Amino acid sequence: MTIKSVDCQTVSKTFYDAVIVGSGVAGAIVAKQLSEQGKNVLILEAGTSRDLTLAGFQSYVETFYGAIAKHANSPYPLNLNALSPTDGLNSYFEEKGPMPLSGSYTRVTGGTTMHWQGTTLRMLPDDFKLRSKYGQGLDWPIEYTDLMPYYRKAEYEIGVSGNTKEQKELDIPFLPGYVFPMKELPPSYLDEQIREKIDGTTFDLDKETIKLKLSSFPQGRNSVPNPDYALYHGDVFVPSGVTSENPLEYGERCQGNASCVPICPVQAKYDARRTLGTIAFPDRVHLLSQAVASRVEIDPENGRVTAIHYKHYKDKNSPQYTIGTAKGRLFVLAANAIENAKLMLASELLSTSGLIGNNMMDHPFILTWALMPQVIGTMRGPLVTSGIGTFRKGKFRKQQSAFGIAIENSGWGWSGTGATDVLRDAVNRNRYGKDLRQELIDRISRQLLLAFMCELPADYSNRVTIDPQYKDRLGNYRPVIHFNISDYCKKTMADARKVSREIFKRLKAEDYTHYKNSDPAYFEYEGEGYWYRGGNHFSGTHVMGTSKHNSVVNKNLRSWDYENLYLVGSGSMPSIGTANTTLTIAALSFLASEQMLKDLNT
Amino acid sequence: MKSDRLKLITTIEDLRYYLIQGMKIEHATIPPYLTALYSLKPGSNLEAFHMIRPIVVEEMLHLTLAANVFNAVGGNIEGVFTNPEFVPRYPTKLPTGEEEFLVNVGKFSKQAVKTFLNIERSKEVTQDEPLVGSRVKEEFLLSIFGYDPTKSFSSIRLFYAEVIRGLYALHKEMGDALFCGDPQKQISREYYYNGAGDIIKVTDFDSAIRALTLIQEQGEGSRTEAIYDAEKKLCHYYRFEQLELGQYYVVDKNEPLNSDKPHCPTGKTFTVDWDAVYPVKENAKLNDYPKGSELYTAAQDFQKAYSKFLEEIEDSFNGNPEKLVLAVGGMFRLRDLANSLIRNPIPGMDGVNGAPIYRLD
């Protein structure tokens, strides 16, 4: 049983308790929480929803198989009516520079969790006090401890595998006795090779000695349920799996398909369709897909939101659309940081703080790559199983940003030289037969890539805006992006490169890292050249804060200017530390849902 | 091995013997299901793929549950899975003693689905007809004949009914001393899950009954006239019937009684493409392949890998539960080998492709 797909006519005749824009992780959790308390909700989804059926999901897998470039959105068919930005491959983002934001999100049912990697790190307590402790970016109006219970709910909903003991070593507090629902995924062979040589060694960063230590990545991917979770939860966690309209009888452990991004073919990775598919009262949740929200309607009399206007298209290959409105008591924008801001700007919503669209953040990644001295069997297992978290915290954050290191199991693909490129190069040099096979092992199976995810604190001038010049096929605004990387972050990128040199030396790995100056994301810092890659962790565009003058939403994610409007998602986050944003988005969605229910019940 | 006619359970040895037969029954279904599954051409017959695959996984669950009960009553599992006779010679009768149908290992086909339905079939048990004779009468017969030649079980359900009856009787007689096995050998839920049914650690009478009931119900339903089991999941029999009828059943998890009635699905229809299947050799034997050919070697490799898989399963049931996860991973390697086999034509056999072999003769 899944939620009810409805048409425009049903929507126009229904007055909902809540209208939610977006069916990603935030919208799905809000829909689940509200409907379970008896509320009737509507989800407007800009993209298509055929993936709620088995054949629909399989067609994504097929599209992926058939795609020559297997990029983050390759399973999801091109939809000109609701374009998904894809690392600059289409012109959805209007990038005004000076540096590119790049990156991608996915506009289909389930949102960007359809292609996310599944990393579910919690933010560190210090991350919530970036301004007061380190004089950078913004503080949150709440603390880590306020979010703790919601992190636990999020970890249950997503089904997190991980090791709390390792996370505690980073000074992340957990409820006594609490463990993640499932045990950590086994580390890769590569991880162990690195651990052997690296664990316990040190690196000096801004006069601070940091000890390098590998730890597993908590992730939204099925592994072995942890029996100790029963002590907290009352019962052992039962992982769920395939989402489908028709009954399917199994949930899978991660099988090592090695394609977490862009699609897990066995659905061992969480995506938001799973939340939609496990709603206890599916009749209370209506889904209208192919409906792009275009305007938030305000009653000028009382300043309340009265409706969401949307453009509904029948065929994604045609620009024909009809206009509809969705009415209700409460409105929730859960379309992601960029789309939320864009929609509010397009609706000319009142903004006392003037901060809608500003403070846009992301996690720029510095990549470094090398060949290990021995064959390590690159390209096996989930894309990342371990990393080094010890640079996520430290006094150095006053001078330069924190960063996390991921050990990529998938080789050099992200740097631009994938396995297929190596093959083509070898064949073009007339390698064939057994020699060819040996060369491939030599050049691929020793590949190591380290990804350094750097914090980029909120900066007023990094922003998404709109401009009538830049619209999409349906006449909706395309995001206009102004983005730059501060020296605070560049200093760390340069140091990350130094850390990688040190690690490669200790591993006796041959360093192949090279940053071409023709790359759009190329920059120089203290005489050396680098480029970065976008992290897809767009956030900060409608930050939460302590007053209507310093923020767009309050600590419950309710708009300061419109009392029946909630803005959920990473747009509400004043800082994102060195944690991938999805888990915190999920936690905030649980938190906000509680307040929504209070509002609806008064 | 004793004949496949089974005497009734009167001693703990009988019970263990039955449970070994139970594991053989559960296992015997795996080669035919797997081969049919492998024979589907990639990208075709999604419905069939997604119906058969979880059933294989659940048969593995049943195997594990039966092993848990066996270990709980102090059975020695060493040599059970590694016995060459553990894998039947196909075509085979199921070792319930049932004689009405043979199980072949072959491609996915209408005939194969019929066989699968037979395997999972539910046999109605009327309330007034005793499943087996009274204990006194049985003992009388057994004391005379040693075996009861009139007993065979016309469904797996009835077979387990006798196991359950035997367990009741022995527990009455021996009390908790019946559960003399090493609890360390129990496979617990963290090592085996698949959404469809939980592994049950067997340490006492109640857990043993729950484990056996789960095996019974998942196959054939919790009650007559219901298509679902105790967990409100569609039973194997009706899942296969969907393939025969080309239509999904609807199980109403909130109001189970509103679910579809047997043989009358009302869900979405779909088309089974019976031709999008590789023409695999039925009941293949090693000597179906030319000696010295790559096909021969590959078939041999598959069989070896399958034996190793069974060895690892046995090892994990014998006090090394953490090894089960990787042992099941062995099934993934088997799949790749099998896929290569079934796409290779057998030289000299027109239009017939290779097939995995599960035992050596």
Next chain:
Amino acid sequence: MDIDTPEFMEYFLDFSVAVTGFSRFDLQGTGQVSLYFSTIRGIIGDQIFGELLQTFHDLDRKAKRENNQSVLTDGISFEILVSGKLGPIARNIIKLWYTAIWYQLPSPWQEKFGARQNDITFIVSPYAYPEGLLWPAIGVNPPGAKAPGYGTWSEPPSVKLS
């Protein structure tokens, strides 16, 4: 030249074995043999495809007759791979087997031997992608298919350098 005969299919398999370094069983195990044959034929036509296969077959026969493997290996290098006409086709066939992608032929080839209508870069079929030989060559599964099972990534790699 008519290459629609069982012999040419055999030559194609033999050629493919020689240039990919995989066995006949492996190649047939992909289930793609006839699809690849017809795809190549459909793009470049019988004449040049036939010439490639015939050239290979003659070398193969000669090598066997003289019991000298280097006749074949030298022949593949100097008569096929460096040939302006056959080299690009041969390399494309290797890439096809390894990645299921047909790459558009280089423009010098097109200029000299004529552009072909269907000669664009494409994946021959979605279900050919998981059958690419690149993945078994490096001991991994194709990303997104043929998963090796939970936890197998902790084991030592199955491939090595000789």
